[in-house]
Amino acid sequence: MGRRQYPWVLAAVPWSDAPQYTRGTHDGLPLLSHGCAPRDKLATYRQLRAIGRRPGGQDPVAVLYGRHNRSKKRWFASLYLISRSLPVRPMTPAKWTALAKANLARRICRTCGKDPLYVVPTSTRQCWPCFEITCESNETTDVMEAA
């Protein structure tokens, strides 16, 4: 006779108006055994990705547990509300173009207007040759003023 580790507990849950049978709590969340979680309302992260959705910033509402057949080890997985999940947004060609433009703008030197093929410093927005010329002319001006 094996002692049942997780007794059935009737509890209020976020995915149903009526209290549902759970296996107690785990980390403060309702614990559900594998096979008794409502598949139409709750899903793990991987199950959400499989249907093209993501948790969308929501916290898990329950914990699913099961047992690996071979190792007999217990595993736990966070469960999210499918109703609160969001569709996965893939990078569209327009988004890639916008990103490339933004990166290009950060590389353009404001003095010569050329692309030095590296991101110019935000303080000067100049490529190194232009920055050095600016520095030299400033020094020259200082000398002339001092003279």
Ligand SMILES: [Zn+2]
């Ligand atoms: Zn330049």
